[in-house]
Amino acid sequence: MSNGAFIKIENLSFTYKDSEGEGKKALRGVDLEIEKESFVALLGHNGSGKSTLAKIISAILLPEEGRVVVDGMTVTDEDLSDEDILKLHKKVGMVFQNPDNQLVATVVEEDVAFGPENLGIEPEEIRRRVDDAMALMGISEYARHAPSKLSGGQKQRVAIAGLMAMEPQCMILDEATAMLDPRGRKEVMDTVLRLNREKGITVLHITHHMDEAALADRVVVIDDGRVLLDGTPGEVFSKVGLMQSVGLEVLPQTELLYELTQCGLPLPDHVTDAEECARVIFEYYQSQKKA
Amino acid sequence: MSEYAISFQGVSYFYGKGTPFYKKALDGVDLNIKKGMITGIVGHTGSGKSTLLQMMNGLLEPHEGQVLLFGERIGSKQMPKRKAAFTAGLVFQYPEYQLFEETVGKDIAYGPKNMGLDQGEIEVRVREAMRFVGLPESLLEVSPFDLSGGQKRRVAIAGILAMRPQILVLDEPAAGLDPKGRAEIFGNIYNYQKSTDSTVIIVSHSMDDMAKYAKELVVMHEGRPVMHDLTKKVFLQDEMLKSIGLDVPGITAVIKKLKALGVPVSEDVFTVEEARAALLPLLKGGEDHA
Numbered sequence: 001m002s003n004g005a006f007i008k009i010e011n012l013s014f015t016y017k018d019s020e021g022e023g024k025k026a027l028r029g030v031d032l033e034i035e036k037e038s039f040v041a042l043l044g045h046n047g048s049g050k051s052t053l054a055k056i057i058s059a060i061l062l063p064e065e066g067r068v069v070v071d072g073m074t075v076t077d078e079d080l081s082d083e084d085i086l087k088l089h090k091k092v093g094m095v096f097q098n099p100d101n102q103l104v105a106t107v108v109e110e111d112v113a114f115g116p117e118n119l120g121i122e123p124e125e126i127r128r129r130v131d132d133a134m135a136l137m138g139i140s141e142y143a144r145h146a147p148s149k150l151s152g153g154q155k156q157r158v159a160i161a162g163l164m165a166m167e168p169q170c171m172i173l174d175e176a177t178a179m180l181d182p183r184g185r186k187e188v189m190d191t192v193l194r195l196n197r198e199k200g201i202t203v204l205h206i207t208h209h210m211d212e213a214a215l216a217d218r219v220v221v222i223d224d225g226r227v228l229l230d231g232t233p234g235e236v237f238s239k240v241g242l243m244q245s246v247g248l249e250v251l252p253q254t255e256l257l258y259e260l261t262q263c264g265l266p267l268p269d270h271v272t273d274a275e276e277c278a279r280v281i282f283e284y285y286q287s288q289k290k291a
Numbered sequence: 292m293s294e295y296a297i298s299f300q301g302v303s304y305f306y307g308k309g310t311p312f313y314k315k316a317l318d319g320v321d322l323n324i325k326k327g328m329i330t331g332i333v334g335h336t337g338s339g340k341s342t343l344l345q346m347m348n349g350l351l352e353p354h355e356g357q358v359l360l361f362g363e364r365i366g367s368k369q370m371p372k373r374k375a376a377f378t379a380g381l382v383f384q385y386p387e388y389q390l391f392e393e394t395v396g397k398d399i400a401y402g403p404k405n406m407g408l409d410q411g412e413i414e415v416r417v418r419e420a421m422r423f424v425g426l427p428e429s430l431l432e433v434s435p436f437d438l439s440g441g442q443k444r445r446v447a448i449a450g451i452l453a454m455r456p457q458i459l460v461l462d463e464p465a466a467g468l469d470p471k472g473r474a475e476i477f478g479n480i481y482n483y484q485k486s487t488d489s490t491v492i493i494v495s496h497s498m499d500d501m502a503k504y505a506k507e508l509v510v511m512h513e514g515r516p517v518m519h520d521l522t523k524k525v526f527l528q529d530e531m532l533k534s535i536g537l538d539v540p541g542i543t544a545v546i547k548k549l550k551a552l553g554v555p556v557s558e559d560v561f562t563v564e565e566a567r568a569a570l571l572p573l574l575k576g577g578e579d580h581a
Contacts, residue, residue: 018437044469045469045470045471045472046439046440046441046468046469046472047439097467151336151337152336175467178466178467179466179467181335181336181496182496182537182538183335183336183536184336208468208469208470210470211541247469247470247471247472248469248470248471249470249474251541252499252540252541252542252545252562252563252566253541253542253544253545255563256542256545256563256566256567256570259563259567260567260570260571260574263567263571263575265574265575274541274544274545274548275544275548277545278544278545278546278548278549278552279548279552281545281549281554281570281574282548282549282552282554284574285554285573285574288574288575
């Protein structure tokens with residue numbers, strides 16, 4: 001089962017300074033390991049420290065304390081050279097919330113080529129990678145289109161194709177589905193799941209959508225700069241009261257079972273699937289009828 | 292006066308006429324939105340929702356047909372465009388990007404100031420609007436740019452409420468917020484509607500939120516309203532919703548499955564709260580007999 005840690009986070013702390021120089025602690029000693037080829041969802045209310053964590057992993061921010069090792073490479077050293085950062089960005093790619101802020105070219109395929117061009121890769125190899133990445137993301141038919149004419153979901157897939165052309169081993173999605181409609185969210189989730197299952201890309205998915213978190217192998221909840229919960233979606237979602245107390249929600253079917261157990265009914269609380277939820281309620285209903 | 296807050300009569304609108312990007316955004320829309328309640332509008336991106344919204348306060352003019360506010364055609368003597376703009380207050384998606392003033396107080400006061408109100412009245416309205424969206428008065432003198440994303444969103448909504456519009460129109464008011472922020476914004480809007488008895492129109496992709504807050508629901512598809520009824524009645528047509536690619540509330544799948552298994556639960560259940568209330572008597576039945 002264990003593929004070894006791809007990202008190792010040790011005792012990580014970070015403080016933001018506001019304009020008056022006053023500090024706000026965003027991370028307070030976080031320890032976390034992300035397994036190779038796993039799909040991890042990271043949850044937490046706004047301001048809980050999720051994005052700070054993602055930015056430290058990508059060496060956009062330097063921590064106050066602690067360290068992060070990505071695939072054997074320490075990324076939290078102050079004297080990281082440009083070469084090291086380039087090396088890191090070949091390992092880990094990031095997709096951000098606003099699709100309009102991360103597309104740079106006027107034609108889709110040029111946008112996808114932007115990353116590998118910056119890595120100094122041979123033109124023929126770039127062509128191959130761009131074509132492969134566009135095919136993988138299902139955007140080949142828009143290759144010559146202007147990104148501005150695409151929908152939000154299509155734009156995010158262009159952004160992800162641009163990362164894939166850099167052939168990273170890990171992808172961090174920082175609320176990359178937040179600005180999309182349900183169809184766009186599904187497009188992005190389907191493609192990211194496929195990259196994880198078929199290509200073994202490690203995925204760290206930061207989201208507020210619990211239905212997306214339910215698709216992950218593992219769910220980590222961050223609150224007030226610390227890891228609050230860590231487990232399978234079923235294990236984490238069963239802590240309904242705790243989730244609600246930190247400003248999060250769970251899937252409606254899990255919340256329903258929780259509400260019923262609060263009323264004294266002996267029902268299981270680990271259920272995240274709607275059919276399964278109906279089945280356990282039905283079984284209890286049957287047993288009551290007989291009794 | 293009309294019983295409807297907004298009426299669309301044969302309204303059509305086109306984008307890019309005479310170009311390869313020609314698109315009929317609205318196609319002969321007839322729609323009457325009732326006064327004094329929350330009406331939700333759902334539909335895919337590209338279904339015409341945003342175009343519909345921008346016509347509600349005269350921002351866009353129909354290419355065919357007409358839009359009426361409280362029975363008066365926008366652009367008529369009784370409802371000139373300027374009056375329409377103040378009658379229906381429009382809150383766009385991510386309205387916090389439009390904040391620009393030095394302080395929260397000044398930003399919220401911008402609308403009422405444009406209406407030509409006197410200073411005393413403006414101050415009353417600014418404070419009232421802040422209360423509606425749950426912003427403490429201590430923030431009056433703070434720069435809006437020092438606030439969190441959720442607070443900025445509230446400032447932007449308060450700026451519209453301060454104009455005391457008879458109709459409040461919101462496009463995805465909770466987009467991008469975390470679950471707590473979402474629930475708070477929707478709670479604020481719900482309570483605002485209750486206490487002012489005004490007309491509120493919300494565009495949202497979240498069927499769970501619509502089930503909780505909207506009394507009536509309009510479903511837009513390919514430039515036309517294809518359903519318009521009490522929210523519960525719309526959700527009962529789940530096959531129809533699915534056929535045009537829209538979701539139903541999360542709890543619906545559980546209730547449908549229970550019914551299929553033979554549990555006598557009403558189909559008229561769309562929120563966790565309703566499901567709990569409907570299931571408890573069925574499940575606790577055994578204990579009562581004991």
